[in-house]
Amino acid sequence: MSDQGRRNDRGRERNRGANRARGGQQARKYSESSPAQRLREADPARLVAFEVLRAVSKDNAYANLVLPSKIRQYRLDKRDAGLATELSYGALRARGSYDAIIARCVDREISDVEEAIMDALRLGAHQLLAMRVPPHAAVNQTVGLARAVIGAGPASFINAVLRKIGSKDLAEWLIELSAGVSDPIKLAALEFAHPEWIIRALRQALVAHGRTVQEIDELLAADNAAPVVNLVALPGLGSLTEAFEAEFTPGPLVVNSALSSGGDPGRLGGVRDGSVRVQDVGSQLVARALAAAPLGAGPDQHWLDLCAGPGGKAALLAALAAQRGAQLVANEPLEHRAELVRKALSAVPKEHWDVMIEDGRDFGSQEPERYDRIMVDAPCSGLGALRRRPEARWRRTPAEVADLSQLQRELLASALKALRPGGVLAYVTCSPHPAETNAVVDDVLRGRSDIELLDAGEALDAVALEPLSAGHEKTAQLWPHLHHTDAMFLALIRKK
Numbered sequence: 001m002s003d004q005g006r007r008n009d010r011g012r013e014r015n016r017g018a019n020r021a022r023g024g025q026q027a028r029k030y031s032e033s034s035p036a037q038r039l040r041e042a043d044p045a046r047l048v049a050f051e052v053l054r055a056v057s058k059d060n061a062y063a064n065l066v067l068p069s070k071i072r073q074y075r076l077d078k079r080d081a082g083l084a085t086e087l088s089y090g091a092l093r094a095r096g097s098y099d100a101i102i103a104r105c106v107d108r109e110i111s112d113v114e115e116a117i118m119d120a121l122r123l124g125a126h127q128l129l130a131m132r133v134p135p136h137a138a139v140n141q142t143v144g145l146a147r148a149v150i151g152a153g154p155a156s157f158i159n160a161v162l163r164k165i166g167s168k169d170l171a172e173w174l175i176e177l178s179a180g181v182s183d184p185i186k187l188a189a190l191e192f193a194h195p196e197w198i199i200r201a202l203r204q205a206l207v208a209h210g211r212t213v214q215e216i217d218e219l220l221a222a223d224n225a226a227p228v229v230n231l232v233a234l235p236g237l238g239s240l241t242e243a244f245e246a247e248f249t250p251g252p253l254v255v256n257s258a259l260s261s262g263g264d265p266g267r268l269g270g271v272r273d274g275s276v277r278v279q280d281v282g283s284q285l286v287a288r289a290l291a292a293a294p295l296g297a298g299p300d301q302h303w304l305d306l307c308a309g310p311g312g313k314a315a316l317l318a319a320l321a322a323q324r325g326a327q328l329v330a331n332e333p334l335e336h337r338a339e340l341v342r343k344a345l346s347a348v349p350k351e352h353w354d355v356m357i358e359d360g361r362d363f364g365s366q367e368p369e370r371y372d373r374i375m376v377d378a379p380c381s382g383l384g385a386l387r388r389r390p391e392a393r394w395r396r397t398p399a400e401v402a403d404l405s406q407l408q409r410e411l412l413a414s415a416l417k418a419l420r421p422g423g424v425l426a427y428v429t430c431s432p433h434p435a436e437t438n439a440v441v442d443d444v445l446r447g448r449s450d451i452e453l454l455d456a457g458e459a460l461d462a463v464a465l466e467p468l469s470a471g472h473e474k475t476a477q478l479w480p481h482l483h484h485t486d487a488m489f490l491a492l493i494r495k496k
């Protein structure tokens with residue numbers, strides 16, 4: 001038997017003893033109901049949220065991938081699916097702040113508290129401190145869940161800790177935790193539940209793009225807001241009529257887009273046949289900006305998406321290429337992600353695209369000066385999409401950013417070799433971190449007289465439905481708190 005199993009059984013024994021001592025109904029209830037029965041009795045939305053948190057902590061899973069499959073597995077209705085989403089995303093996002101509060105309420109280091117218990121406490125803390133769940137329901141439901149899935153002993157510990165957490169509201173906890181702290185970064189880390197290194201990087205990014213450090217609180221708050229579902233209808237192929245008849249509204253920033261804060265896109269026929277796709281409006285804008293950028297003299301025939309997996313931008317680019325009679329090569333080095341690219345492209349007529357499985361760093365020497373338009377949507381830290389990946393902020397490390405920025409330089413240099421004279425390349429990241437954006441572009445372009453930077457802010461405005469004011473010194477940065485998109489960075493580079 002596993003340690004967990006032994007602990008559970010010891011817990012159940014203690015529970016039976018306690019209930020016998022009380023001599024009441026409960027003793028019979030717990031001795032008679034099996035673990036499977038108790039699991040069935042647990043509130044399904046909380047059970048799903050707990051399983052998502054466990055998958056993230058234990059298996060390094062991605063919440064945005066696990067959650068939909070758990071919702072299907074437990075057949076949650078719309079209301080419960082919404083509750084499970086709020087519970088799991090909220091508890092994962094605010095983990096840093098909740099852990100600091102939990103640390104004040106337990107008599108040991110939180111690193112010594114079993115992870116499953118920490119996950120149940122985080123779920124309970126989120127209900128008590130950030131949701132309009134009545135406190136007794138937040139505690140009782142979480143303790144009931146813990147009794148079913150962890151055991152009676154841990155459940156009584158969780159009960160005691162949650163009662164301490166619920167003795168103050170979030171504002172009171174933040175005042176207590178920040179007593180004596182004057183460093184604005186530490187204060188923001190507590191209030192907005194972001195690691196300090198990310199706050200430092202985001203502050204630098206704001207300044208690097210002509211904004212002010214004072215905006216940081218708004219940016220951090222936008223990272224914590226529930227993300228809106230964005231759709232794109234592939235030009236010439238998809239229609240949003242069905243989406244507008246459901247809960248979607250026209251996207252104000254770009255044509256052929258739709259937004260909804262509650263709709264289930266999977267129910268739409270267009271999403272099922274691939275002609276309508278879930279895609280952040282920021283991604284739509286950068287893809288369209290590349291497709292619309294003015295080329296130097298020469299053809300507009302061969303397009304390349306160097307880092308295409310899972311295929312979001314490739315699908316939009318291929319549809320745009322098809323309208324122009326051009327062809328897109330979508331490259332992705334990982335076979336399983338290349339398969340996702342094929343699937344993403346399946347709605348576009350096959351004569352307009354091809355999928356390749358290569359290391360993008362080799363592309364430039366293999367196919368020098370072949371392509372008219374190239375998208376380098378480089379692998380990045382994803383710090384611009386924290387709204388959509390609630391656990392990412394606690395998983396990423398500064399060391400990863402350093403490794404990624406080296407890979408980004410190599411990919412950009414290779415893509416520039418593959419670009420024909422007069423061709424245009426978009427260097428894109430869904431991170432505003434200066435080490436992944438301007439620093440990469442500056443380094444790779446330094447000393448090259450054969451390359452010119454186009455004005456990326458103007459290029460975005462040319463494809464947007466309203467002025468975005470995203471440009472600064474030729475590159476452009478979209479922001480969640482200003483544009484309600486992911487924080488996409490765009491540099492547009494033309495070979496002379």
Ligand SMILES: C[S@@+](CC[C@H](N)C(=O)[O-])C[C@H]1O[C@@H](n2cnc3c(N)ncnc32)[C@H](O)[C@@H]1O
Nearest residue numbers: 307308309310311312313359360361377378379
């Ligand atoms: C940010 S994602 C691209 C997202 C994609 N453009 C979209 O819109 O769906 C970066 C992709 O680059 C791929 N990648 C990683 N290393 C690479 C390399 N050496 N060459 C080319 N692509 C690479 C990753 O596997 C990942 O699929």
